[in-house]
Amino acid sequence: MINIFLAGDSTVASCPRYEAPMAGWGQMFQSFFTEEVKVHNFAKGGASTNTFMEQGYLDTILAFIQPNDYLFIQFGHNDQKSFGTQPYTTYQANLTEYVNGARKKGATPILVTSVHRRNFDEEGRLVNTLGDYPSAMIQLAERMDVQLINLWEKTEKLYQSLGPEGSKQLFTMFEANEHPNYPDGIEDNTHFCEHGAREVGKLVIEGIKELQLPIVPFIKGSFNRQSNNKR
Numbered sequence: 577m578i579n580i581f582l583a584g585d586s587t588v589a590s591c592p593r594y595e596a597p598m599a600g601w602g603q604m605f606q607s608f609f610t611e612e613v614k615v616h617n618f619a620k621g622g623a624s625t626n627t628f629m630e631q632g633y634l635d636t637i638l639a640f641i642q643p644n645d646y647l648f649i650q651f652g653h654n655d656q657k658s659f660g661t662q663p664y665t666t667y668q669a670n671l672t673e674y675v676n677g678a679r680k681k682g683a684t685p686i687l688v689t690s691v692h693r694r695n696f697d698e699e700g701r702l703v704n705t706l707g708d709y710p711s712a713m714i715q716l717a718e719r720m721d722v723q724l725i726n727l728w729e730k731t732e733k734l735y736q737s738l739g740p741e742g743s744k745q746l747f748t749m750f751e752a753n754e755h756p757n758y759p760d761g762i763e764d765n766t767h768f769c770e771h772g773a774r775e776v777g778k779l780v781i782e783g784i785k786e787l788q789l790p791i792v793p794f795i796k797g798s799f800n801r802q803s804n805n806k807r
Contacts, residue, residue, distance in 0.1 A: 578791055580605070580615045581683075582635045583628060584650040586767060587691045587776075588619035594757055598748040598764070599773035601691075601780060610764030613774055616640075625661055625670035626653040634674060644688045647792070648707045648780075650727065650780045652690030652709035653766070663712035671713065689728035689784075691776060694765035695746055696740040702732055704741060725783030731776060746772030751758050 582588055582602040600755065602617040609615065618633050628634055628651070641647060654660055661667040671687065678685040689710040695703045704710075710728040717724035735743040750770045752761040768776060785792055794798040 577640065578613050578794070579640075579645040579714075580613060580791070581607075581641055581645065581647045582615065582617045582619050583634065583637060583647060584619035584688075585653050586619070587623035587653060588617070588623050590617050590619075590652050591621075591767075595748075596757060597755075597770045599770045599772045601776040604770070604774045604777045605780070607774075608795055609791070610794045610796055611775045613681065614790055619650075623651065624657065624659065625651045625658055625674070627654070628657065629670065629673065630720075634677065636700075638681060641678060641681045641683045644790075645681075645683040646686060646789075647674065647678040647683055648686045648688055648725075650688035650690060652706055652713070653693075655709055656707060656711075659749050663708035667694045667709060667712055668716045671716055672720065675720055678721060684789075685722055686787075686789075687713050687722050687724045689713050689724070689726050691727055692731040692735060694735060694743050696735075698742075702736050702738050723787050723806060724781060725787070727776070727779060727783070730779040731785065734775065734779065745769075746775060765799065 587600050588602040588638060589600040591598045591600060592607050604771050606615040618637055619631065620628065638649065638688060655667050661670060661673045677687040690706050692702060695705050697703050714724060748762055748764040750758045752764050756774055774807065781795060
């Protein structure tokens, strides 16, 4: 059995039933793998690199993670907030703790850049709302020789391909009285619906195949088509 542990924020997390169909990509991730792989989604809504550690979640992961397991690490959205971090200092320092913690246990850390928010300008171009956090993670991955899935880049291509209107299908959006969990309606440009979470999960699977990780053979056949993208 190979275990995949997920550390991240609400865009990765499994959402409670009362928020359905809102979902993070980690909520759908088990469905891409055969029974040889077990996904443990520790991602938490509102988490930044520092609060995830302060609340003990990283320690819990490191207590259970074994050699040949994986730790996927995606933070950034909440690191931007007042309680969070600065990209090239505290953010990188915290990510270093995740990476070193996994490596000390013989596990493989995978850095995953943050998903874009759905934010288009008047000309229909996606606007980066994540500041320097994705670039800081990419820089750290190069410095520490950590494998990286650039979900920031992949979600940009996905949203841009769908456009300002079409990309709405990926997110949690309802008119008033359209869904019982959202009687007043909702227009959320950050959090995915189940369809969106699955589509973003497919991008992570694509990244796994691009990295040629040893878990590729355990991706279910319907998702195990070779990607045309090169590393």
